[in-house]
Amino acid sequence: MKGGTVQIIWHDTKPVLTLDLHPISGLLATGGADFDINIWVINSGQVQKKLPTASYQNSLSYHGSAVNALRFSPSGEQLASGADGGELIIWKLHTTETGQSWKVFKSLLFHRKDVLDLQWSTDGSFLISGSVDNSCIIWDVNKGSVHQILDGHFHYVQGVAWDPLSKYIASLSSDRTCRIYVSKPQTKTKGAEKLNYICQHTIMKAEQQPIDDAKLVKNHLFHDETLPSFFCRLAWSPDGSFLLVPAGSYKISSSETIKTTCVFSRKDLSSFFLEPKAMNIENTNSTAQNPGDMVVEVDDPVTADDKMSECAEKSEGKQASPIIANTPISNKPAKRRITPMAIDP
Structure with missing residues (x-):
């Protein structure tokens, strides 16, 4: 199998820091130092027997700083974006007679410094973020609020990953440690279990x-x-x-x-x-x-x-x-x- 450069896509000549593919459709989201999120339509070219191409669709402008992390939800209906300064936005896909568009659904405020990585839970109900403020935060996306804070690291949290089987969460920090958290649900008064992770x-x-x-x-x-x-x-x-x-x-x-x-x-x-x-x-x-x-x-x-x-x-x-x-x-x-x-x- 041979590989090569198919197409070069620019972000106003600024660094591209993150990208993510839509889990269902042929959309590609890219973000970078120009503060914008660009949405591209990927054409595989298989039908026309041509090389794959990426066509610009639109830009999502809301962030006031560099966009460091983009992640589509498992259903593809939402897009999470993390940026410098602790900005964390949830975008939601809206379908109209004229087409589809992404609009701001929630603005999650809690991180004090740059958000470096994001990861959705398997069911799309929760989101975990890692930040330069040394913390990982598990968000309840539907409520738009903090669900749990994992603040064991002593330096920047540069990566987070949610186990596809929902048992573990992993985080990597510049304090030179990798932390593995395991799910230990807490039982509420009404008998329902509350999502909870311990190191x-x-x-x-x-x-x-x-x-x-x-x-x-x-x-x-x-x-x-x-x-x-x-x-x-x-x-x-x-x-x-x-x-x-x-x-x-x-x-x-x-x-x-x-x-x-x-x-x-x-x-x-x-x-x-x-x-x-x-x-x-x-x-x-x-x-x-x-x-x-x-x-x-x-x-x-x-x-x-x-x-x-x-x-x-x-x-x-x-x-x-x-x-x-x-x-x-x-x-x-x-x-x-x-x-x-x-x-x-």
């Missing part, structure tokens, strides 16, 4: 066995905010079996470190599933280590019962054992928080 793992460092008679050293698995690629958007595989985390930093010898993407299996989210040498690393003077020769350090604040339940899900041939740190993790809202609100235009 199960905080993946921090890898403790590797020596290659060249070096001492046993714990190395950070992820880069900090100095990484040239500022956005670090992690993602689940479509069936939820694997979690792919970018901005990886894997030390293969005492003097050599490679940049990599860390792949974690759903069966054991506290350890590597694929070793970096499987990514065709060439021209290295030493052999990349087997994940079985290293230990991934995690914080694991869940209770003993939760640990037993989690262990039942792990495969017998797991590749690494977690180190349980004693640092407690709290999901309580920070004292600096203000009252959340949504504005209906």
Whole structure:
């Protein structure tokens, strides 16, 4: 299969920071530093037996700063956009006799600083956002309000990902940690369950066995905010079996470190599933280590019962054992928080 440049699309010569494809139709949404969201119609060209093309449809102008993240809802009826300054907008698709148009449905106000990533829940009822204010927020889209705040990170949250099976949420931060949250619904007085997530793992460092008679050293698995690629958007595989985390930093010898993407299996989210040498690393003077020769350090604040339940899900041939740190993790809202609100235009 051959690939090539089909078409170059401009955003007023400004950087394009995000894009997303509509889950049903052939629409493409793009956003960038020109403050606008452009909607394009993608023609595959299969009927005409021509190359695919992208035709400009219209622009959505509302943001007053760079648009960093765009995500269509699973149904395709809504579009979430996050921008600098904490702006978070929900657009809704309206169908009229003359055609379709996108209009502002909700303006979600709570983040104090830039929104860097967004992800919808599988049913489209909730949205999670990650921000430079160090927090992740789960939004109730229908109510237009904050549902839960996950504020365990100590630096920018550069990526968020919602498990397709709705059990986990993952976040990646420039504090060099990846946090895995597990669903633990709360029971209301009327018997109904309330969506709730608690931190199960905080993946921090890898403790590797020596290659060249070096001492046993714990190395950070992820880069900090100095990484040239500022956005670090992690993602689940479509069936939820694997979690792919970018901005990886894997030390293969005492003097050599490679940049990599860390792949974690759903069966054991506290350890590597694929070793970096499987990514065709060439021209290295030493052999990349087997994940079985290293230990991934995690914080694991869940209770003993939760640990037993989690262990039942792990495969017998797991590749690494977690180190349980004693640092407690709290999901309580920070004292600096203000009252959340949504504005209906």
